[in-house]
Amino acid sequence: MKLTQTVLVVDDDKSIVNLMYDFLENDGFQVEMAYDTAQALSVLQNKSVDCIILDIMMPGQTGFDLCRQIRTTSDVPILFLSARDDDVNKIRGLGLGADDYIVKTASPAEVVARVRAVLRRYGSQQTTRLTTLNFGPLVLDLLAREVRIDGQEISFSPREYELLLLFAEHPRQVFTYEHLLETFWGGVGDKHTVRVHISRIREKIEADPDNPQYIVNVWGVGYRFEGIRA
Secondary structure, three states, X not given: OOOOOEEEEEOOOHHHHHHHHHHHHHOOOEXXXXXXXXXXXXXXXXXXXXXXXXXXXXXXXXXXXXXXXXXXXXXXXXXXXXXXXXXXXXXXXXXXXOOEEEEOOOOXXXXXXXXXXXXXXXXXXXXXXXXXXXXXXXXXXXXXXXXXXXXXXXXXXHHHHHHHHHHHHOOOOEEEHHHHHHHHHOOOOOHXXXXXXXXXXXXXXXXXXXXXXOEEEEOOOEEEEOOOOO
16 A cells, blocks of 8 residues: 655756755655656656646746646646746646646745645545546546447547536536637637637537537637536
8 A cells, every 4th residue: 555645846947846855755755856847757657646746837848738748647636836926827727737826935835735735635536536427418438538429439539528528527617718728729729729629529429519509609708518417
């Protein structure tokens, strides 16, 4: 049985990595270190970690890129630790699936406390975590990352699946074009980019894509999911 929890710290500033290493280790954690996203992916491919502390701006891929990539296969807790304290970056980070967003003015002790808080929440959720989202004919199998319509598996690209999952996990919540572009395309593209992907999803899940019952338009704003859980 694994008793010691492992935290991966990813930041190109070695002084911050070393500081977090000292505080986390002193608090009983095992710590893995990486100074860019490539090193982080190498650690994740070879070791099991319980939590990730992630900077945003690094050489090569950003922390946002890494978070997006991790979320295609794992729900490991992710905390952004960034010098950026504006709401846009906080919303983007949380929208990508991060569990917390911490500004670097926070003390190392506060960061450790928030790591523990996220791990407690994550641990308590494991016993009640849904394995499927069932909307009658439409079923999302979260463990297998599969989508079925009337029992038949439908093929989805990773981005299409993540888009549908976001909607299905938040029924009746309106997602704006701007939010979807920031979350899934890093702000690159326009409304047409979103519309094309939504159209593809509708072709796969809607009985009549021209009169959708699941993902409906909120005119001039974005989209909303109308499915009712069975």
